[in-house]
Amino acid sequence: MTRADMKHGGMGIPPRLYLAGPDVFVPAPAARGAALRAVCARHGLAGVFPLDELDDGDDPAWHALPEAHRIARRNEAHIASCQALVANLTPFRGPSADAGTVFELGYMRALGRPVFGWSNSALPFAARTRAACAPHAAPAADGTWRDAEGLMLEDFPGMADNLMIDGAIAASGGVLVVRDVPAPSRWQDLAAFEACVAAAARLLRG
Amino acid sequence: MTRADMKHGGMGIPPRLYLAGPDVFVPAPAARGAALRAVCARHGLAGVFPLDELDDGDDPAWHALPEAHRIARRNEAHIASCQALVANLTPFRGPSADAGTVFELGYMRALGRPVFGWSNSALPFAARTRAACAPHAAPAADGTWRDAEGLMLEDFPGMADNLMIDGAIAASGGVLVVRDVPAPSRWQDLAAFEACVAAAARLLRG
Numbered sequence: 001m002t003r004a005d006m007k008h009g010g011m012g013i014p015p016r017l018y019l020a021g022p023d024v025f026v027p028a029p030a031a032r033g034a035a036l037r038a039v040c041a042r043h044g045l046a047g048v049f050p051l052d053e054l055d056d057g058d059d060p061a062w063h064a065l066p067e068a069h070r071i072a073r074r075n076e077a078h079i080a081s082c083q084a085l086v087a088n089l090t091p092f093r094g095p096s097a098d099a100g101t102v103f104e105l106g107y108m109r110a111l112g113r114p115v116f117g118w119s120n121s122a123l124p125f126a127a128r129t130r131a132a133c134a135p136h137a138a139p140a141a142d143g144t145w146r147d148a149e150g151l152m153l154e155d156f157p158g159m160a161d162n163l164m165i166d167g168a169i170a171a172s173g174g175v176l177v178v179r180d181v182p183a184p185s186r187w188q189d190l191a192a193f194e195a196c197v198a199a200a201a202r203l204l205r206g
Numbered sequence: 207m208t209r210a211d212m213k214h215g216g217m218g219i220p221p222r223l224y225l226a227g228p229d230v231f232v233p234a235p236a237a238r239g240a241a242l243r244a245v246c247a248r249h250g251l252a253g254v255f256p257l258d259e260l261d262d263g264d265d266p267a268w269h270a271l272p273e274a275h276r277i278a279r280r281n282e283a284h285i286a287s288c289q290a291l292v293a294n295l296t297p298f299r300g301p302s303a304d305a306g307t308v309f310e311l312g313y314m315r316a317l318g319r320p321v322f323g324w325s326n327s328a329l330p331f332a333a334r335t336r337a338a339c340a341p342h343a344a345p346a347a348d349g350t351w352r353d354a355e356g357l358m359l360e361d362f363p364g365m366a367d368n369l370m371i372d373g374a375i376a377a378s379g380g381v382l383v384v385r386d387v388p389a390p391s392r393w394q395d396l397a398a399f400e401a402c403v404a405a406a407a408r409l410l411r412g
Contacts, residue, residue, distance in 0.1 A: 022357060025359075025360070026356065026357060027356050027358075066364070068363075068365055068372065068373060069373045072372070076316075076373075076374070093335070094299050094301070094338075095300070096299075098302075099302035102309050102312070103309070103311060103374065105309060105312065106309035106310060110282075110285075149389075151298075152231040156272070156273060158272070161305060163274040163277055164281065164305070167275045167278020183355075187356075
């Protein structure tokens with residue numbers, strides 16, 4: 001057994017990479033999942049899309065749950081079955097990434113496995129937040145910016161999103177790739193995603 | 207040793223509850239932390255606010271990190287030191303909760319400990335999202351609502367936020383308390399928070 005085999009479980013089984021992101025909301029989510037998986041396969045990884053069926057079948061107790069709760073448990077099980085996670089952090093209906101995606105990033109981080117992020121916005125988080133709060137956000141007497149309700153705007157140099165997100169990715173050994181993609185293509189362009197997958201493959205396949 | 211002592215570590219040490227939320231951004235965050243801790247103390251719990259110093263001192267390796275990354279690691283250490291987490295899920299600069307708060311909720315959920323949530327908005331997530339995307343969101347031919355970029359609006363009955371959030375809270379044994387608090391008070395009113403803390407105390411102190 002080679003060292004690379006040992007790192008990804010042996011027998012040539014590709015390491016599994018969970019594909020977190022609002023990609024499940026695009027007009028053709030199954031095709032998007034297939035496109036993301038194809039990129040992973042080119043780098044020797046098995047992409048796991050949130051809409052995938054669970055390999056090991058549902059827990060019978062889940063069937064009594066409302067659909068939304070079944071989906072939540074399935075996604076948690078998918079994450080736990082993967083060796084790493086890549087999150088689409090492109091800003092979603094506000095200055096930050098999609099809430100479900102951020103939840104999943106925190107979940108995988110707590111499992112102690114590497115987390116990666118990509119975003120098709122290169123504007124720093126502080127600038128995005130100011131723009132989102134405009135025209136009501138303004139600097140207070142002490143120089144910190146506050147929104148219309150008086151809540152401070154987080155402003156640390158170089159952050160792509162809330163510091164828990166950037167911090168977790170760096171601490172886990174992952175990378176965060178941002179690209180300036182114009183709005184019409186920001187939910188289609190996969191260049192930043194592929195850069196992330198390549199980095200994940202280097203880490204997981206050695 | 208009584209059964210209650212055993213459940214919270216014995217010797218009368220109160221169970222620790224991590225206080226996730228954008229409360230760190232209010233104009234007087236130290237006073238807010240003290241107010242939240244006082245509620246916890248009334249229910250026999252020790253509230254841990256994100257801005258608290260770490261009891262066991264910083265890891266020396268952290269000192270070389272940028273401040274934002276040190277804060278992220280400190281918060282992760284605080285969460286790991288607690289028996290449960292209560293998240294302020296009041297919508298924050300968009301239809302969903304604060305991204306840092308949601309990350310922390312996912313982190314604690316993956317540790318297998320109970321997570322609780324409170325929100326001072328009682329409007330369901332689907333209605334909040336439609337309002338946030340107005341006037342550009344509209345129902346497509348198949349009846350699903352899509353935003354201006356064609357991304358679907360999540361619409362499951364009874365969800366207070368993204369399904370990963372509601373799902374995790376329910377699956378962990380926690381509760382999600384929502385109250386309709388008018389905008390001027392929504393970052394001050396602690397009634398929903400106290401209801402959450404009381405539920406956490408019942409679970410943790412038996």
